[in-house]
Amino acid sequence: MQTLPIKIGTRGSTLAMVQARQVRSELMSAHGLGADEIEIVTIRTTGDRVTDRPLSEIGGKGLFTKEIERALYDGDVDLAVHSMKDMATVLPEGLEIAAYLEREDPRDAFLSPKAATIRDLPHGAVVGSSSIRRQAQLKRMRPDLEVVMYRGNVDTRLRKLKDGEVDATILALSGLRRMGLEAEVTEAVSVRDMLPAVAQGAIGIQVRADDAAARDLVTPLNHPLTEIAVSAERAFLKVLDGSCRTPIAGHATIGEGRVHLAGMALSPDGSECHETDMEGPASDAVNLGTAAGEEVKGRLGPDFLASWE
Secondary structure, three states, X not given: OOOOOEEEEEOOOHHHHHXXXXXXXXXXXXXXXXXXXXXXXXXXXHHHHOOOOOXXXXXXXXXXXXXXXXXXXXXOOOEEEEEHHHOOOOOOOOEEEEEEOOOOOOOEEEEOOOOOOHHHOOOOOEEEOOOHXXXXXXXXXXXXXXXXXXXXXXXXXXXXXXXXXXXXXXXEHHHHHHOOOHXXXXXXXXXXXXXXXXXXXXXXXXXXXXXXXXXXXXXXXXXXXXXXXXXXXXXXXXXOOXXXXXXXXXXXXXXXXXXXXXXXXXXXXXXOEEEEEEEEEHHHHHHHHHHHHHHHHOOOOHHHHHHOX
């Protein structure tokens, strides 16, 4: 039996709070709980505190999760809500993802007052992005563009764009939609032009592995197709030892009991790119993702791998 109030741990950004409130709402609907029976606990992470340097310089993906996971591990919260693209491929011992909400649109969103698409940007335009995956794909598509480091939450990045600090930026469409900011989007970028980050658009609910009550609580919220797709993508990333220092993209879709996975590994400057495209039974999603990762890894030479270091 779960002790009340249920405590949900999350980052304090606007988007993170929207996601936590979505989980709270779904828990209320699934179990007939009142709002006062579910408490949202905001936890400031290292990634939120340090905003003047690229993530790759200060520790990578875990910077947005480790303090929340510590609170979960210590029993200060019962559940943790995460954007799955922020999660390391190997979770801390004793913690697990017990449910995935239905995935939002995983595509990237192009925002610019100066062009309708990335290809329409003027020569030498300045694009702000903190994602080295987006930076590498932008440089591959448009080597003439100047891509600059661009950190901060969604509100901060939109303000910088409106203030003219950059000519364009690229953000996750899912986050903008969840925040009601879809009208800010100039173009939803096709996955053929920019393959999304692994697990982009997916929300995961993390629990302690030995907490059966918490697991039972969130199980009704799990969206099986999202779980399959994200599992395939994360297996692909795990083989390549992906971190915030490695430009890697992966996108899985499910149809008629089969999973289709497109994956990509790039050099940071976008000059070299290795792609894979695999399909198999949805029941074998993790093995498919692993095989796709091994295929790409087998093509990476020492010079390419050195570019990631």
